[in-house]
Amino acid sequence: MATAPLKIVMFLGSVREGRLGLRVARFMKKQLEQSNHEVALFDPKEMKFPLIENPVFFYKDRSVLPEWMLTAEKQVKDADAFVIVSAEYNHSIPPALSNMMDYFGASAYSYKPSGIVCYSAGIYGGMRVAMQLRAFLGELGCLSVSNIFGIPEAQKAFDENGTPQNSHMESGAKKLIKQLDWHAHAMRNHRNTAGLP
Template identity: 55%
Template sequence: MADACKKLKVIIFIGSSREGRLGDRVGKFCKNYLEKTNHEVTVFDPIALDLPLLKKPLHFYKDLSEAPKKLKDSNDQIKAADAFLFVSCEYNHCIPPALANLVDHFPCCSFAWRPSGIVTYSAGIFGGVRCAMQLRALTGELGCISVSNTFGIPQVQSAIDENGTPMNDDVASGIKTLISQLDWMACAMKTQKEKHGIPM
């Protein structure tokens, strides 16, 4: 891997905000793996960020100095990232509203020209696959198109413990496959941007 790609910056977006969510353990698992494989990781958690129901996104402020500091700081982190990882369950077979609300506070251009990875999970047997398909469409429109592999974790309560430790070999191999694709694409896109810029 090229020197510029040795410590990629990745933002993890946590999708769920429900009480008793299992997303905490999945987020820890992904963060632990990324840090062990030499990534710089930032977590965007809708509970911690506590953004209001969307009324005025960052890009609707004519004078950005008037925008909330939380939005400006978060946008700077998004723009500085090399890749994104969306970690989500599904609510009523859809993208959770807290995740959509979080993302919609920022313009597409802040996400564009970087890749994303999708990790979904469920307590049942489907692993959040319907949310994953919707996230494919969302990441495409944001300009951070997802890599081909999606990592779905069924019966997550038996697959990852509360500390984010995998409890079976499938989980350990699944994250490795996804992140290897994400790293390859992130490095390729970063190198291309540095050499040739982005299309106008």
């Protein structure tokens, strides 16, 4: 029996001018789609989440919220897993990323796995943000899988369209996706059995 495709929300962290993250996100989106996933890309530069005052679920009068934000909330709630594509800002989580993710309550993330894809223009591949993301994602309830896909010198790894420039990128993505899939299928089955959303 064929299983339904996994629904993935991918959060892109950077809003910097000339950001490399869009290359990485385009690549990961294609890799996930080729692996039978439905992917929604949340880009804070395009979606323009205001500086958070209240998360979406705080609003009793939901008519004051823009339609795109209500659609985004539904996509997060319906997701089976999350992929976080992030650089590091001051060796930490980019503020646009945490601001965007904080719009949705922890219950929307709970009992779903996440995968971390970090990158940098230098040789460390953004690993310092990955360590902080582990704690952040754990508190949201979407524990990250053990594999971290770190990409050093991302400007050399992908062209502007997200086309990989060496075979290591595809093999690294596949390792992360394999782990994410296992956890996402298991957790979806358990959520369905327990009657959780």
